[in-house]
Amino acid sequence: MATAPPAGAPAPDGRDVEKDVVLSSPNAVLADDSKVDSDDNSSNVLEGIKQVEAITSVWSKRALWTTFVLLWIVSFVSDLLSSVEGALSPYVTSAFARHGLLGVINIAARVIGGVVTLSLGKIIDIRGRMEGFIGSLFLITIGMIMKATCQNVETYAAAQVFTWVGKVALGFVVDVFVADITTLKNRSLIFALNSTPNLATTFAGPRIAQLFFEQVNFRWAFGAFAIILLGSSIPVIVILYYHERKARQMGLIRPKSGRTRLQSFVHYVIEFDLVGAILISGGFTLITLPFSLVSSSSHSWRSASIIIMIVFGVIGLAAFAVWEKYFSRVKFFPFEFLKDRTFLGSVLSHFFVFMTTFVWDAYYSSYLQVVHGLDITISNYVLNAYSLTSYVAGPFIALYIRWTGHVKYPALASAPIYLLGTALIVYFRVPSSPVGYLVMCQVLVGFGAGVLSQTGVLAAMASVRHQDVAVALAIYGLFGSVGSSVGYAIAGGMWTNILPAKLYEFLPEDSKHLTAEIYGDIQKQMAYDFGTPIRNAVIAAYGDVMRKMVIVGSALIPLVIATVFIWRNINVKKLESEEKKERGNVF
Missing domain, CATH: 1.10.287 (Helix Hairpins)
Known part of the structure; x- marks a missing residue:
């Protein structure tokens, strides 16, 4: 039996090693943890993958680049919506006197969002990318309508699940489609370019949120963006439908299965x-x-x-x-993927980055507003310095990877920076610290986390065949979602258990009966002027719980560094061979 070349080395016969370095059978493990299987037999390729390969074989270069631009616009609107939502969330929960549930609401949404991507990976592989794209938009729209009309925190929590799952699914489908129409060497560059909308939404989102909150209300913000997102997504659906229809007319896509609705229902329940x-x-x-x-x-x-x-x-x-x-x-989770040490290390690093971040990030916007007196716009500028830095650095890291092919080296270099930035937050996140130092910490943490995430997802994709990329991205997203939910759980547990007790401890004797009322509403926390005994008590309570949150997050970061060390030293330039020829008109 012939064996595949070691991961990171070019295939002697010129095949696409991205498709060959991973097993579909857990029994074909090599000494260097590479995995082998042939991807050439079309009978092993699911219909959704055949469909997108048919589309890329019939469209022109103009259609390819038009699709890139349209996907960029969708990413821009989706990122802007996320920025607006994040800025308004403390005020939505406070409207129902449940500000403390800010972290709790995100736990179920994050877990379900991560799990759904695994099912979605199968859906878009079996049914097609366009169907997954439309389904994602449907979930976001339902969530936005529920948020715009909610009358209690329970409805808002349910709406957050719909919205988050839809946004995760939309981002996932866009990432998979970008992977479909790019070669491995160029993929990180296009991923980075597709993230550049955050350079604008980081500043625009908080300001738009504040204008809606002050001039109208949070409900209209959700309603407006539901309409805007749908409008920006329709052109993508049109171009995909047009080329799918063209490929079908040319006989490149087989007709529908002919199953009845009941048979299809049973089939997909089993398949998913x-x-x-x-x-x-x-x-x-x-x-x-x-x-x-x-x-x-x-x-x-x-x-x-x-x-x-x-x-x-x-x-x-x-x-x-x-x-x-x-x-x-049909296995929901392909455990055999985790036998590849690079894939396992990449998804675990993603898990720990998200977990350590959200331990101290979940209530950060509220902290900046209550303790430092910043408004919605400025507080979220500080908060978003994290993501802004990661997106600014993204294209440069992508160019480095495209030039050298190395993925592990930048990840190893960024991990200590991530640790340094988080550790400095322990020192600077005190009420007396200038805001500028907090921004500096966000920049350091954002750079480290951004590089780790960017290299991690590429390492995961480089460990599997092209037909397994959707599942690989789904698993990667699942680990990130579960990591963030664990981070939210730790943050929510510390917040709901420590903050009320500290508020009661620090409030003056004649104001201790206000503990529950102040704890539940961020606007009441800020209603008292700086220097008054009640505001000082609130600031002291915030400072105590936030410091403990950052200490916990910092203590867990060595786990991130350990998981990066187990990656193989993959060179994506060497893994790429005749990929463009085999997969149609791709970049």
Whole structure:
């Protein structure tokens, strides 16, 4: 039996090694952890992949670059929506006197969003990229309508799940489609260019949010952006539909299966492993939620509801493992991918970056407004310095990768910078610290995290065949989503358990009865002037809990560095061979 060349070396026969360095069978493991399987047999390629390959074979260069531009516009609007939402979230929860639930609301949304991408990866591989794109827009629209009309925090929490899942799905479909129409060497560059809208939305989003909040209300912000996003996405749907129809007329896409609706329903329930998806999402959610909800329970950790949630969460994850091993006809999670040390290291690094970040980032906007007196716009400028730096650095890192082909070296260089930036926050995140130092920390952390994420996703894709890229991106996104949900759970647990107690401790004796009222509403926290005993008590409580959050986040960062060390030294320039020829008109 012939073996594939080591990862990072060119294939002697000129084949696309991106497609060959990973196994579809867990039994073909080589000494250097490379994985092999032939991708050439079209019978092994799912219909959605055949469909996009047919589209790229019939469109022109003009259509290719038009699609890049249209996807950039969609990314711009989606990023602007995210920026506006993030700025308004503390005020939405405060409108229902539940500001403390800011972290809790995101836990379920993040877990479900990550799990859904695995199912979505299968959907767009089986059904097609356009169907996944349309489905994502549908979820975002439903979520935006619910947010615009919500009358309680429960509806807002449900809307956040719809919106977040839809946005994760939309970004995922865009990333997969970009991977479809680029070669491995150029992919990081296009990913970086597709992220450049954040250079504008970082500044525009908070300002737009403040204008909506002051001049209209948060509801109209959600309604307006639902319409704008739909309008910007229609051209993408049109161009994909046109070329899919053209490919079908040329006989490059096979006709529909001919199954009845019931047969199709049963087929997709099995194909998407719906049972596995429910078990894993429910398990993770039930385990992480109690950390944030425990403070509202009359019996704390001894509460029956808290204990039941944790027990059922553990049972759900155990049942998922049993189901996947013994009963599932189509595996929801391709565990064999994790046998490749580069892939495992990349997804774990993504998990720990998100976890360590969201431990201290979840309530950062509120901290800047309450403690430092910044308004919605300026506080989110400071907050977004993190993402702004990562997006500014992105194209330069992409050019370095395109020039040298090295992925691991920039990741190793950025990890200590990420640690330094987070550690400095421990020193500077105190009420007396100038805001400029906080911005400096955000820049350092943003650069480190941005490079780690950019190189990590490329390392993950370089470890699999092209037909497995969608699943690889889904797993990568799942680890990031679960990592952020764990970070939110830790942050929410610390916030809801420490802040009320510290508020009660620091408030004057004649104001201690206001603890719950002040804790639940950011506008009430800022209603008291600086220098007054109540505002000083609020600032002291914020400073205490925030310092502890950053210490926890910093202590976990060595795990990020350890996971990067296990990557193979992949050179993407050497992995690329005749990829453009095999996959049609791509960049």
